[in-house]
Amino acid sequence: MSAGFRITPAIWDKIHHFASFPQTGVSLQQMVLFGQNPSQGTLLKASQFLAEELPVRLAHRVKELDELPHNLSDMPSIKKVKNWYAQSFEELISFPPIVLPHNIRQALMTSRPEEHHLPESKVNYFDEPYSSLHNSMNGNGNGNGFNKLKLRVPMERRYYANTNNITWPPEVQDYNKRFTKLLEHIKSRHDPTVTTVAQGVLEWKRSQNAKHIGLDIQAWLDRFYLSRIGIRFLIGQHVALNTQQAHEDYVGIICTKANVHDIVQEAIENARFVCEEHYAMFKGPPVQLICPKDLVFPYVPGHLSHICFELLKNSLRAVVERYGADQEDNFPPIKVVVVEGKEDITIKISDEGGGIARSAIPLIWTYMYTTMESQGIGNDFQASDFKAPMAGFGYGLPLSRLYARYFGGDLRLISMDGFGTDVYIHLNRLSSSREPLP
Numbered sequence: 001m002s003a004g005f006r007i008t009p010a011i012w013d014k015i016h017h018f019a020s021f022p023q024t025g026v027s028l029q030q031m032v033l034f035g036q037n038p039s040q041g042t043l044l045k046a047s048q049f050l051a052e053e054l055p056v057r058l059a060h061r062v063k064e065l066d067e068l069p070h071n072l073s074d075m076p077s078i079k080k081v082k083n084w085y086a087q088s089f090e091e092l093i094s095f096p097p098i099v100l101p102h103n104i105r106q107a108l109m110t111s112r113p114e115e116h117h118l119p120e121s122k123v124n125y126f127d128e129p130y131s132s133l134h135n136s137m138n139g140n141g142n143g144n145g146f147n148k149l150k151l152r153v154p155m156e157r158r159y160y161a162n163t164n165n166i167t168w169p170p171e172v173q174d175y176n177k178r179f180t181k182l183l184e185h186i187k188s189r190h191d192p193t194v195t196t197v198a199q200g201v202l203e204w205k206r207s208q209n210a211k212h213i214g215l216d217i218q219a220w221l222d223r224f225y226l227s228r229i230g231i232r233f234l235i236g237q238h239v240a241l242n243t244q245q246a247h248e249d250y251v252g253i254i255c256t257k258a259n260v261h262d263i264v265q266e267a268i269e270n271a272r273f274v275c276e277e278h279y280a281m282f283k284g285p286p287v288q289l290i291c292p293k294d295l296v297f298p299y300v301p302g303h304l305s306h307i308c309f310e311l312l313k314n315s316l317r318a319v320v321e322r323y324g325a326d327q328e329d330n331f332p333p334i335k336v337v338v339v340e341g342k343e344d345i346t347i348k349i350s351d352e353g354g355g356i357a358r359s360a361i362p363l364i365w366t367y368m369y370t371t372m373e374s375q376g377i378g379n380d381f382q383a384s385d386f387k388a389p390m391a392g393f394g395y396g397l398p399l400s401r402l403y404a405r406y407f408g409g410d411l412r413l414i415s416m417d418g419f420g421t422d423v424y425i426h427l428n429r430l431s432s433s434r435e436p437l438p
């Protein structure tokens with residue numbers, strides 16, 4: 001399907017138009033409040049929010065992919081990713097808007113606004129019927145739909161009204177279902193993005209005979225992957241709200257009582273398993289976990305396990321390589337300490353794997369820096385090869401830091417060259433910080 005897709009001049013115009021609007025960040029807290037026991041009306045509002053926010057975010061990325069420095073935009077894999085973004089953008093803006101029955105429109109016009117938890121700047125959008133935005137984007141008028149919308153007095157308060165007493169007609173459920181299907185389809189189209197962009201950077205490195213990527217490309221990759229985390233979080237959350245059975249500890253993919261001990265313990269077991277497989281050993285380095293068993297906070301468990309798994313793999317590998325795979329009984333333990341502060345929950349992972357030379361510290365945060373020789377993205381690399389190995393892609397640290405930063409946290413690494421490494425994962429337990437939007 002995507003093979004036949006081309007970015008026509010008309011689509012470019014729309015991309016430029018949408019990219020001229022700022023993206024709107026959401027916080028974990030807003031998502032939890034908004035998504036609790038969602039009615040079809042709430043889900044409709046969420047669909048409307050995404051139907052407007054996602055094209056803006058995608059348009060920013062298409063434009064950026066098209067304007068990358070040093071001819072990076074010309075690399076075949078980068079063009080491929082740009083086309084995916086443009087195609088998803090196009091599918092979203094041409095998704096047919098819902099036409100609500102007259103009685104529902106009436107009810108919405110007369111009902112009082114409820115407190116809503118979506119970002120302030122979206123209020124204008126929600127005041128307006130989506131169809132007027134859609135019409136203006138479809139070429140009737142000067143193609144400047146958003147500005148026009150802001151000047152007009154809202155006729156209906158459809159998306160900002162108290163919807164609790166409304167019996168939603170089947171059209172709404174049908175619309176929510178169709179929109180969710182579209183999002184699922186878009187999400188799977190973008191599954192291979194990280195690997196395909198990595199492939200694009202490799203094509204560029206080869207074409208330029210470059211050893212390292214420059215700071216500007218590094219900064220772009222950070223922005224691009226951070227934005228991807230945000231887009232996938234929004235889509236994942238929406239799909240889960242629409243398709244998953246209600247669960248008392250979950251709002252979509254957010255666990256309102258994410259148990260840090262259990263998530264870290266599982267990451268330890270998984271990382272040790274991969275380590276033992278990789279080095280063909282019976283027993284990987286031991287890992288001690290000191291963490292209150294009842295420490296819970298709202299978070300996306302998948303994000304936290306990803307971060308812990310990546311960092312633990314690094315520590316296990318450092319210890320095994322320093323002591324030798326035949327030293328199973330003499331490995332010094334890796335220590336994981338979890339502490340809850342006022343603002344942060346901090347996880348410290350300490351190993352005695354020999355540390356990192358100070359001169360190499362800036363490099364470890366760059367994409368594709370790895371000291372693993374046997375793997376890496378090589379000549380015959382395929383996007384589908386990107387499964388979780390012990391190490392070798394040089395994406396573990398920079399991507400984990402982005403996951404931590406996405407919900408207002410951070411990741412720091414301090415190393416004692418010749419002894420070992422401490423990594424601090426800071427997680428913002430207040431969950432009120434908005435997404436950092438590049």
Ligand SMILES: Nc1ncnc2c1ncn2[C@@H]1O[C@H](COP(=O)(O)OP(=O)(O)OP(=O)(O)O)[C@@H](O)[C@H]1O
Pocket residue numbers: 310314315318351353354355356364369370371372389390391392393394395396397398421
């Ligand atoms: N705890 C550690 N001790 C020693 N060196 C480390 C540690 N953590 C990371 N490093 C160094 O930093 C490099 C980059 O780490 P990063 O996690 O980004 O990628 P990787 O582990 O090589 O590959 P992957 O993307 O598959 O995780 C590693 O190859 C290793 O040389």
